[in-house]
Amino acid sequence: MGRAFRYYGKKRGHRRTGSPTLGVGIEAAFSALFLVAGCVVLVSMFIGEVVPRWRVNREFIETGCKVLKKQIEEKQGDDGPEFRPKLNIEYVKIQTPSYYDINETPYNNREDAQAILDRFDLYSPERNNLYPCWYDPANPYTVVLSRGYPRWLWFAFAVPLSFIVIGAGGLIHTLFGWGKSAERRSVLSRNGVERDFLGIRAHGDRRCPFVPEGADMTNSPGTKLKFRLPICGAPAWALFGTLALCVIWNGLVAVFVAIAVGGHLAGKPDWFLTLFIIPFVLIGLGIIVFFLRQLLIAAGIGPTRLEISDHPLHPGEKYRVFLSQSGRLDMNALRVSLTCEESATYRQGTDTRTETREVFHRELFLHTGFVIQGGLPFETDIEFDVPKGAMHSFAAKNNEINWALMVEGDVAGWPNYRRAFTVIVSPIVGDPDR
Amino acid sequence: MNPDFLISIALDGDGRVFRPGETLSGRYWIESSDPQRIKAIEASVLWHTEGKGDEDMAVHEFWRRDADRELPFDPRRPEQFSTTLPNTPLSYDGRIVKLRWCVRVRVLLHRGKDVVGEKGFLLGEVPPAGYASQNGNVARK
Numbered sequence: 001m002g003r004a005f006r007y008y009g010k011k012r013g014h015r016r017t018g019s020p021t022l023g024v025g026i027e028a029a030f031s032a033l034f035l036v037a038g039c040v041v042l043v044s045m046f047i048g049e050v051v052p053r054w055r056v057n058r059e060f061i062e063t064g065c066k067v068l069k070k071q072i073e074e075k076q077g078d079d080g081p082e083f084r085p086k087l088n089i090e091y092v093k094i095q096t097p098s099y100y101d102i103n104e105t106p107y108n109n110r111e112d113a114q115a116i117l118d119r120f121d122l123y124s125p126e127r128n129n130l131y132p133c134w135y136d137p138a139n140p141y142t143v144v145l146s147r148g149y150p151r152w153l154w155f156a157f158a159v160p161l162s163f164i165v166i167g168a169g170g171l172i173h174t175l176f177g178w179g180k181s182a183e184r185r186s187v188l189s190r191n192g193v194e195r196d197f198l199g200i201r202a203h204g205d206r207r208c209p210f211v212p213e214g215a216d217m218t219n220s221p222g223t224k225l226k227f228r229l230p231i232c233g234a235p236a237w238a239l240f241g242t243l244a245l246c247v248i249w250n251g252l253v254a255v256f257v258a259i260a261v262g263g264h265l266a267g268k269p270d271w272f273l274t275l276f277i278i279p280f281v282l283i284g285l286g287i288i289v290f291f292l293r294q295l296l297i298a299a300g301i302g303p304t305r306l307e308i309s310d311h312p313l314h315p316g317e318k319y320r321v322f323l324s325q326s327g328r329l330d331m332n333a334l335r336v337s338l339t340c341e342e343s344a345t346y347r348q349g350t351d352t353r354t355e356t357r358e359v360f361h362r363e364l365f366l367h368t369g370f371v372i373q374g375g376l377p378f379e380t381d382i383e384f385d386v387p388k389g390a391m392h393s394f395a396a397k398n399n400e401i402n403w404a405l406m407v408e409g410d411v412a413g414w415p416n417y418r419r420a421f422t423v424i425v426s427p428i429v430g431d432p433d434r
Numbered sequence: 435m436n437p438d439f440l441i442s443i444a445l446d447g448d449g450r451v452f453r454p455g456e457t458l459s460g461r462y463w464i465e466s467s468d469p470q471r472i473k474a475i476e477a478s479v480l481w482h483t484e485g486k487g488d489e490d491m492a493v494h495e496f497w498r499r500d501a502d503r504e505l506p507f508d509p510r511r512p513e514q515f516s517t518t519l520p521n522t523p524l525s526y527d528g529r530i531v532k533l534r535w536c537v538r539v540r541v542l543l544h545r546g547k548d549v550v551g552e553k554g555f556l557l558g559e560v561p562p563a564g565y566a567s568q569n570g571n572v573a574r575k
Contacts, residue, residue: 179546181476181540181542181548182491183476183478183480183491183493183496183538183540184476184496184498186480186491186492186493187478187493187496190492190493207521208521208522209492209520209521209522209523210492210522210523211522211523342485342528342529342530342531342563343487343531344485344486344487344530344531345487345488346486346487346488347488355486355487355530357528357529357530359528359529359563360563389559389560389561390560391524391526391528391560391563392522392523392524392560394522394523394526394531394533396483396490396492397488397490398483398487398488398489398490399483399485399487399490399531400531401526401528401531426522427454427521427522427524427558429454429455429521
């Protein structure tokens with residue numbers, strides 16, 4: 001019997017199964033939950049934190065008070081001893097001395113609590129040292145020694161507000177698409193979202209929709225040819241990212257290693273912990289090796305410069321490229337290739353994966369067994385053509401077709417390196433033969 | 435497929451490859467034993483991706499006919515459509531990314547149900563992936 005209602009989604013090869021209705025329902029419920037939770041927390045924060053402070057600032061009456069006694073109340077809390085500073089004050093409205101908690105939050109150490117009390121001196125009739133205080137006209141036994149809104153309060157509001165924004169945004173998105181076909185939603189979002197960064201990136205040149213504009217590739221003039229191409233993926237940022245991963249991963253692992261080693265040295269080895277952390281240590285070592293390799297390539301191999309005679313590229317057209325490789329390198333081989341790669345992004349459960357497949361590779365230049373002298377970069381001109389009928393560059397949300405000029409170096413005694421320079425291939429507009 | 439609603443789409447010059455900037459025209463009609471169940475008909479000229487990645491889709495041209503706004507509403511009468519095709523994206527048969535153009539007609543029924551019919555066509559003459567990959571002459575120094 002066929003199912004009338006598919007209740008799960010799964011990527012099966014090139015197609016996806018699942019229930020769009022259930023998906024929309026879950027999305028709406030999830031957004032509503034966020035919205036309600038955000039509103040509840042916001043209202044409770046407002047009632048519990050803002051309204052009392054607002055009353056203190058607006059309705060409480062100012063008077064002077066005498067500090068008669070200072071003390072620290074010590075209690076055993078869940079996480080150890082707690083120290084709560086307390087003042088015994090007398091103020092003008094009510095002559096009866098009354099205890100007042102300066103700060104309702106107890107402190108974890110006595111010094112902090114004492115620092116609060118040190119702000120106040122005990123009353124002496126000679127000095128007549130009074131401190132300002134504010135009492136509640138509706139209940140004169142309620143008194144405070146400070147007013148205003150603490151800074152943390154406004155930061156705390158960011159939490160429920162972010163929940164409300166996410167929830168409301170999700171609900172609006174769901175309601176916007178409710179009962180509309182995929183095509184109608186696409187048209188409506190195209191009209192409204194063309195300003196969206198993704199739309200701009202994806203649409204690029206309006207004469208060639210969904211062909212990336214490639215502005216980065218034409219904003220830097222070359223010294224020999226028209227444009228200097230930017231290297232794909234800034235190496236400095238990639239290196240920084242690897243370093244950050246290396247420090248965070250190994251920092252965390254080091255804590256557990258220290259605990260395990262400490263146990264062994266103290267004669268109380270924790271073998272479960274010791275065995276458990278071994279794979280994490282090995283991964284950490286792998287990250288260190290990878291980082292050092294990247295560092296070697298970045299520091300030891302000089303910059304690669306690629307200039308091109310024109311951009312964007314068109315199928316069937318000829319172009320010239322100028323290659324410059326700096327450094328002090330004993331090269332086994334240096335090659336330049338024109339490549340085209342398909343890139344597909346898909347979601348599997350909560351994971352987002354991107355798969356790439358090279359569909360075109362043409363070696364344009366190969367030079368073997370030579371030495372690059374320091375201060376005397378290797379330079380060469382290369383001529384190539386983009387195959388007639390080649391697919392143009394394409395960028396949508398989940399699928400891309402990317403062309404690149406790839407420089408690959410095989411250096412004696414060093415790790416091999418590969419530097420990609422993205423180029424845009426675009427059809428010639430208005431020429432029916434292309 | 436719903437046997438109660440038969441969607442027919444005919445393209446002028448059917449079967450040929452369309453070039454960027456050319457006019458795509460044709461007509462569609464719906465044969466139904468119960469046309470009162472139709473709430474609206476949407477026709478779109480669109481592209482969508484197939485393959486490994488999640489689907490991307492963009493509508494180039496869109497027409498909608500609401501049954502209660504069009505009197506008399508006769509879905510059996512062939513409805514003409516015409517649009518100028520864009521320069522890109524071109525139809526493409528890649529390894530993990532495929533780009534298909536089509537005319538899609540969606541018949542929206544009452545109670546949220548719908549029936550869809552499609553007619554594919556080719557925009558541009560890009561050969562399948564790998565076709566252009568033969569090695570050319572490699573410059574050697």
